[in-house]
Amino acid sequence: MKNITTFDFRLLETFDKIFVLVSGGIDSTYLYEMIAPLFPEKTYAVNCWNPYEQSKTLNQMKQEFSYMEVRPVSHLDYKKILIKSFKLIPKAIEFRKKGKYEKKIFPCCKYIKHEEFKERELFKEFNTVVISGIKPGDGKQRGWFLKDLRNPPKNHNYASNPKKGFFHRHKEGQLYCYPFRDYFDRELPKKIIKQLRQKYPNLDHSGCTLCPVLVVFRDKIESKYTLESVKFYNKLINQQTLEVWQK
Numbered sequence: 001m002k003n004i005t006t007f008d009f010r011l012l013e014t015f016d017k018i019f020v021l022v023s024g025g026i027d028s029t030y031l032y033e034m035i036a037p038l039f040p041e042k043t044y045a046v047n048c049w050n051p052y053e054q055s056k057t058l059n060q061m062k063q064e065f066s067y068m069e070v071r072p073v074s075h076l077d078y079k080k081i082l083i084k085s086f087k088l089i090p091k092a093i094e095f096r097k098k099g100k101y102e103k104k105i106f107p108c109c110k111y112i113k114h115e116e117f118k119e120r121e122l123f124k125e126f127n128t129v130v131i132s133g134i135k136p137g138d139g140k141q142r143g144w145f146l147k148d149l150r151n152p153p154k155n156h157n158y159a160s161n162p163k164k165g166f167f168h169r170h171k172e173g174q175l176y177c178y179p180f181r182d183y184f185d186r187e188l189p190k191k192i193i194k195q196l197r198q199k200y201p202n203l204d205h206s207g208c209t210l211c212p213v214l215v216v217f218r219d220k221i222e223s224k225y226t227l228e229s230v231k232f233y234n235k236l237i238n239q240q241t242l243e244v245w246q247k
Contacts, residue, residue: 001033001195004188007166007179009034017128018043019068024055025206026188027133029196031179035131036066044068046123046130050112051078052209056202072116081111085212086233092216102141106212124173135180146181 003009012018012035020035022028022045036043045061049069061067085108095101104110117123123130136143149165169175187193197203207214207225214221214229 001030001192003034004183004192005179006182007177009038009179011166012039012129012131012177015127015129016042017125018131019046019123019128020044020131021133022047022058022061023053023133023206024058024061024203025133026193026196026203027135027180028206029057029200029203030188030192031131031133032061033196033199034179040066046070048113048117050208052082052112052211053206054209055206057200057204057206060200060202070117070120076111078112081108082210083236084108086210086215086236089212089215089233092212096216101216103139103213104141108208108212118172118174128175129167130174130176132176132178133180134178135183135186137184137186146178149178149181 018035018039020028020032020043022032024047032043032045036045043066045064045067047058047061047067047069049071062069085106088105092101092105095105122128134142134146136146149168166179166181167175167177193203205223207223209225209228210232211223211225211229212233214223214226215233218226218230
C-alpha cells in the first residue's frame with residue numbers, strides 16, 4: 001500500500017514494541033496496515049474500549065493475535081458521564097459561536113477513553129512507541145498541536161528519538177508518533193480506502209453511537225450517529241426540536 005504521508009515508517013524499526021491506536025476508522029486502520037506488515041512481530045493494534053463505540057472493523061481485528069483492548073480498571077458509570085457531557089451542549093454551542101470551542105469541554109472522551117490508557121505502564125515502557133492517527137484537519141486543537149511539531153519551539157521535547165517533529169513524549173510518559181502530521185486533506189484518497197475495504201469490507205469512519213460533538217456540529221459533521229445523538233439530547237432536555245436552544 002502506498003505511503004501517503006511524509007513520515008518514513010522505517011524509523012519505527014528501532015523500537016521494541018509499536019502500539020497502533022485503532023478505532024475501527026479509516027485513518028487508524030490505514031496506519032495499522034502500513035506498520036504491521038513491516039514489523040509483524042512487534043506491532044500491536046490497541047483499542048481504548050468504550051460501550052458506545054461499535055465497529056465491525058474492530059470486531060474483525062479482534063481475530064488477530066496482536067489486538068489489544070484497554071478496558072477500565074476502575075468502575076465507571078458510563079451513562080452518568082455521558083449525560084453530564086450532553087448537558088454541556090448549550091455551553092459548547094455558545095463557545096463555538098465565539099470561536100472558543102474546545103472538545104475537552106465534554107468529559108466523556110477523557111474519562112471513558114483516555115484516562116485509563118494514560119495510567120497503563122505497558123505503554124510507558126522503555127523503547128516503545130504509540131502511533132496516533134490524528135490529522136491537522138481533525139480540529140483546531142489537533143491542527144495547532146501538529147503545527148508545533150512541524151515548527152517546534154526551542155523547548156520542544158523531541159523525547160528519545162532524534163528524528164525531529166514526528167515524535168513527542170507526553171507528560172504521562174508515553175512516546176507518541178504522529179505519521180499524519182503533514183497530511184492536510186480531510187479524507188484519505190479513495191484508492192487507498194478501496195484497498196483497505198478489500199480486507200475490511202465494513203470499514204468506515206469511527207465514532208460513538210451517542211456523542212455530544214455530533215449535536216454541536218451537526219451542520220458540519222456527517223455521521224450515521226448524528227440523528228441518534230440529537231434524539232438522545234432532545235429526550236434529555238424534554239423537548240421535541242433543537243430550535244429552542246439553537247436560536
